[in-house]
Amino acid sequence: MAKKTVIPFGPQHPVLPEPIHLDLVLEDEVVLEAIPSIGFIHRGLENLCKKKDFNEMVYVSERICGICSFMHGMGYCNAVEKIMDVEVPDRARYLRTIWSEMSRIHSHLLWLGLLADAFGFESLFMQSWRIREKILDMFEISTGGRVIFSVNKIGGVLKDMPDDMIKSFVDILVGMKKELREATRIFLDDYTVKTRLVGVGVLTKEDALKLGAVGPMLRASGVERDIRETGYAAYNEVGFDVITSDDCDSYARCKVRIEEIFESIEIIQRAAAMMPSGDIAVPVKGNPEGEYFMRVEQPRGEAFYYIKGNGTKFLDRMRVRTPTFANIPPMVATLKGSKLADVPLLILTIDPCISCTER
Amino acid sequence: MDEYGRDYTIEPIELDELLQKTAERSMTGWRLAQICATYMAEARQYELSYSFENVYELLTYRIIIGEEERVPSITQIYDCAFTYENEMKELFGVKITYMENDYDNRMYRIDEVTPFKDKAKEE
Numbered sequence: 458m459a460k461k462t463v464i465p466f467g468p469q470h471p472v473l474p475e476p477i478h479l480d481l482v483l484e485d486e487v488v489l490e491a492i493p494s495i496g497f498i499h500r501g502l503e504n505l506c507k508k509k510d511f512n513e514m515v516y517v518s519e520r521i522c523g524i525c526s527f528m529h530g531m532g533y534c535n536a537v538e539k540i541m542d543v544e545v546p547d548r549a550r551y552l553r554t555i556w557s558e559m560s561r562i563h564s565h566l567l568w569l570g571l572l573a574d575a576f577g578f579e580s581l582f583m584q585s586w587r588i589r590e591k592i593l594d595m596f597e598i599s600t601g602g603r604v605i606f607s608v609n610k611i612g613g614v615l616k617d618m619p620d621d622m623i624k625s626f627v628d629i630l631v632g633m634k635k636e637l638r639e640a641t642r643i644f645l646d647d648y649t650v651k652t653r654l655v656g657v658g659v660l661t662k663e664d665a666l667k668l669g670a671v672g673p674m675l676r677a678s679g680v681e682r683d684i685r686e687t688g689y690a691a692y693n694e695v696g697f698d699v700i701t702s703d704d705c706d707s708y709a710r711c712k713v714r715i716e717e718i719f720e721s722i723e724i725i726q727r728a729a730a731m732m733p734s735g736d737i738a739v740p741v742k743g744n745p746e747g748e749y750f751m752r753v754e755q756p757r758g759e760a761f762y763y764i765k766g767n768g769t770k771f772l773d774r775m776r777v778r779t780p781t782f783a784n785i786p787p788m789v790a791t792l793k794g795s796k797l798a799d800v801p802l803l804i805l806t807i808d809p810c811i812s813c814t815e816r
Numbered sequence: 817m818d819e820y821g822r823d824y825t826i827e828p829i830e831l832d833e834l835l836q837k838t839a840e841r842s843m844t845g846w847r848l849a850q851i852c853a854t855y856m857a858e859a860r861q862y863e864l865s866y867s868f869e870n871v872y873e874l875l876t877y878r879i880i881i882g883e884e885e886r887v888p889s890i891t892q893i894y895d896c897a898f899t900y901e902n903e904m905k906e907l908f909g910v911k912i913t914y915m916e917n918d919y920d921n922r923m924y925r926i927d928e929v930t931p932f933k934d935k936a937k938e939e
Contacts, residue, residue, distance in 0.1 A: 494925075495924065684872070687872055759849075785899055
């Protein structure tokens with residue numbers, strides 16, 4: 458009879474960019490159970506709404522995560538704008554769409570690099586991050602920041618992008634497609650890479666829905682669900698295809714993210730072509746009174762913002778349910794029955810952001 | 817959109833309806849989107865919001881409970897609720913019964929006991 462062993466995995470581990478701990482119960486090489494624990498970097502940012510006014514909370518929201526910083530700020534602003542019945546100018550909605558999609562490209566490229574690093578493909582890791590660098594440069598040119606941009610405000614955005622800058626960004630992105638195809642072809646066609654990804658960590662459509670999976674994790678299990686379809690920012694006008702895969706494994710998650718990069722470039726191209734002129738923000742008076750549930754599709758999936766205002770400058774409650782928080786139970790499900798050697802890769806396939814999760 | 821311009825529904829329910837209503841959502845294919853607790857210091861009550869999603873439709877069950885009241889866990893219906901319930905228990909001190917995967921206040925490794933509740937009281 459095989460002996461059961463408990464292996465502590467993390468919080469410090471070469472494959473983990475951020476701290477999460479798992480107790481892995483193994484029988485030989487097979488994981489029988491995985492017990493996650495988080496909480497190493499809990500910051501209690503939600504509770505700052507009692508000390509910072511609702512305008513300052515835009516900056517707090519942006520600091521929830523260094524990868525989805527822009528989208529956290531936008532999600533928070535959208536929720537407050539809904540409560541205060543503020544209509545954001547069209548140009549600001551389009552600018553938010555462009556920055557959001559640039560964030561998605563940069564996040565997916567970052568993830569591809571980490572994935573390549575996890576299975577020991579160093580040059581592929583470097584190529585992915587080299588391409589990503591161009592997006593960070595565009596962020597720096599348009600906002601002044603490479604990680605946290607602080608361009609969102611309640612009522613619109615703080616910075617405009619001149620039309621020639623937008624055009625130059627589109628040219629860069631279109632030029633990037635060739636490099637992207639070359640790099641992503643290896644992820645999708647290389648024998649060694651496929652050996653590590655195909656059929657590994659299967660999450661069925663039923664389990665994905667039952668366990669509350671979101672984002673590429675859900676779409677790679679064949680569920681056509683993308684919160685951008687609810688039409689926030691300018692997604693209704695610009696339009697996009699929801700990328701899905703029916704393969705339900707790690708390869709499918711990789712493929713969905715790769716195709717989403719190309720889709721994001723298309724979205725930016727269309728948004729740039731349709732960019733309206735006019736103001737980028739409207740003045741906002743008063744304090745929020747009421748509540749709103751706002752959902753935003755971040756690179757890692759659906760983020761959920763609950764804002765409750767009481768008519769003063771301090772909010773009663775700000776709650777952020779991040780995509781990684783929702784994807785922890787599906788991750789645990791994919792680990793059960795997997796081999797120990799696949800554990801780091803399976804953790805990575807949810808694209809974990811522990812900083813987001815612990816807020 | 818409803819009459820308030822919201823693209824979701826909030827349905828107030830009683831505590832003893834929670835399990836039945838949650839089971840109905842599960843049986844009809846709804847996904848658990850989130851659970852959120854808010855502490856109302858003056859009334860010494862919790863406002864709990866259980867949100868379910870079905871192809872972009874969002875339905876939230878709203879329950880108001882007293883500080884000492886116990887809430888039945890929905891982990892028997894939605895396995896994935898354990899993260900939300902542990903969070904409510906640890907940060908707000910919501911009393912939850914029959915929870916599967918109860919971390920016993922050790923999910924977040926923080927020294928302070930129910931920090932979100934206590935801070936609210938101080939305000």
